[in-house]
Amino acid sequence: MSDGEDVVRRERFSGGPAREFLSSLAADERIFEADVAVDRAHVVMLAEQGIVDDETASEILTALSVVEVNGHEALPDGEDVHAAIETAVVEEVGPDGGRMHTARSRNDEVATCIRYRLREDLLDAIEATLALREALVARAEEHAETLAPGYTHLQPAQPTTVGHFLLSYERALARDTARLLDAYERTNRSPLGAAAFAGTPFDVDRERVADLLGFDGVLANATDAVSARDFLFESVAALAGLATTVSGLAEDLVVYSNRGFVELDDDYASTSSIMPQKKNPDTLELARAVAGDAHAGLSGLLTTLKGLPRAYNRDLQRATPHAWDAVDAATDAADVAGGAVATATWNESELAAAAGEGFTTATGVADLLASHGVPFRTAHEMVATAAESGADYDALDAAAESVLGDPLDAYVDRAAVEAALDPAESVASRDSAGGPAPEAMADQLAAAADALDADREAVEAAHESLAAARETLQSEVNEYA
Missing domain, CATH: 1.20.200.10 (Fumarase/aspartase (Central domain))
Structure with a gap:
């Protein structure tokens, strides 16, 4: 490789492409507000534990407010949002701004x-x-x-x-x-x-930070965390x-x-x-x-x-x-x-x-016959035979003669069969738990409404917990900044 080719290669691969590939700063806009909150809670804890003095904590927390107001788009270049926010704080505070990263890692x-x-x-x-x-x-x-x-x-x-x-x-x-x-x-x-x-x-209080951020607890093992x-x-x-x-x-x-x-x-x-x-x-x-x-x-x-x-x-x-x-x-x-x-x-x-197209009431007729002593599989065969020629009483009666050896009314009266052939009656008959009959539906609707209320309460409780934590954190920040 000539010296000129080596220079071109070095220029191609020096700095830029690798830094851009590594950086997540643009994608991190989604967690910008989260990072500011996490920084604040960590600094408050550091001050409470005496790891950072109150004056420095005040300067850092004030700088974080400036960063928050300026927004993600005003952050300096950085490998990610975490490094960029820290850089912005150091630019505001000076070297002591770097104390915000004490006792933690990215x-x-x-x-x-x-x-x-x-x-x-x-x-x-x-x-x-x-x-x-x-x-x-x-x-x-x-x-x-x-x-x-x-x-x-x-x-x-x-x-x-x-x-x-x-x-x-x-x-x-x-x-x-x-x-x-x-x-x-x-x-x-x-x-x-x-x-x-x-x-x-450092003598950190992990539970205190978790509370300030509205978490329900901490992950006990540091490596797992x-x-x-x-x-x-x-x-x-x-x-x-x-x-x-x-x-x-x-x-x-x-x-x-x-x-x-x-x-x-x-x-x-x-x-x-x-x-x-x-x-x-x-x-x-x-x-x-x-x-x-x-x-x-x-x-x-x-x-x-x-x-x-x-x-x-x-x-x-x-x-x-x-x-x-x-x-x-x-x-x-x-x-x-x-x-x-x-x-x-x-x-x-x-x-x-x-609702009745395609002989959809066939199962109901088979069920009716089964309830009157005909084995279900035999009833299934009989109704299937009827379906080949029609979906009415006459077709069922002919199939009964063919499969069962007797007319249909030898097993069940005509009115009951006519009712079973009616889609509305078929639905009304399906009143077992979970079925579409009105009584069964009433129970399901009531259960669904109760479950919705319980889930809604759980979500509202979660929202209230997070809102309370935000208020507490802001109150603690106000004590310093």
Whole structure:
């Protein structure tokens, strides 16, 4: 290699590309406010423990207020937001500004900032999920007796109701809510005070910092505290589950829209650029696609975390964005689905007409025969034989002669069979727990409302706890700055 070529090579690879590749400053805008709060709580604790004198703490806390007001965009260049904020404080205070980093590492600092921000995002996702559930319960109550076709394998199966269908998704979303609340609980633990991975010789009060930041406690082992990102994949897994539930709901509504069973409000649909008669369920198609984004994020996150040695590794810088992307996408999808459900119009006449198409009451007839002494498998065969020629009493009677050797009225009277053939009567007969009959639906609606109230209270309690911690931290900061 010539001297000239060597100079070109050195210029190409000196400084810039590596620094840009390493830097997360732009992406860290999301945790800017979290970092300021974490810095404040840490400095207050350092002052209370006598590790930093009150005057220095006052200068640092005042500088942090300036940094907060100026915002992320005013930060000096840095490898990440944590280093940039510290540089800005030192520029304001002088060398004593560097005392804010006493007894901590960026390892425990960044882990704390991520948890601080993610817990707020999880609560937002839960709020969106609760709003979707509320919309489903409200419309389910309104349409508790609105007949609808039920499908398996997208084939006509049994009559049901719109309310029963909608509540099926509310119940799935209730479990999504529970998983998100669980993820929130394990996210809301403080790593701060773990330092690089082996703790610190300074007499820090980790519990005090956790309280100031609204965490429910600390992660006991210092190495685990800085290494652990299981809270990320637990959160993203819960979000992927939520996105999957929303995707299924969106798909069903897209199919029902195609069949003319439901019409989306104009705010949740669009027209074709060329075909004026079209009304497309675009928002639901996008909500359906979000599951793919969330699943990809979970796969990317787990792949990044797989096989990492213990303590901090720079790979983790690439892990966190998967969580941000997943929580934003899943929250937006739940919001859109909730709005679509709340404003949709159900075509009751089309639904009622379709409820009996394809001999959907066949199972009810077989059940009726089984309740009158015919073995269910024999009844199943008889009704299947009837279905080949029709879905009425005459076809059933002929099938009874063929399969059972006797006319149908030898087993059950005609009026009972006619009732079993009626979709509305078929639904009314399914009054076992969890069924679509009015009495069973009333119980399900009441249970869903109670579960919603309990989950709403849990979220409100979490919000109140975090708000109280913010007020306490600000009050403590005011004592110094």
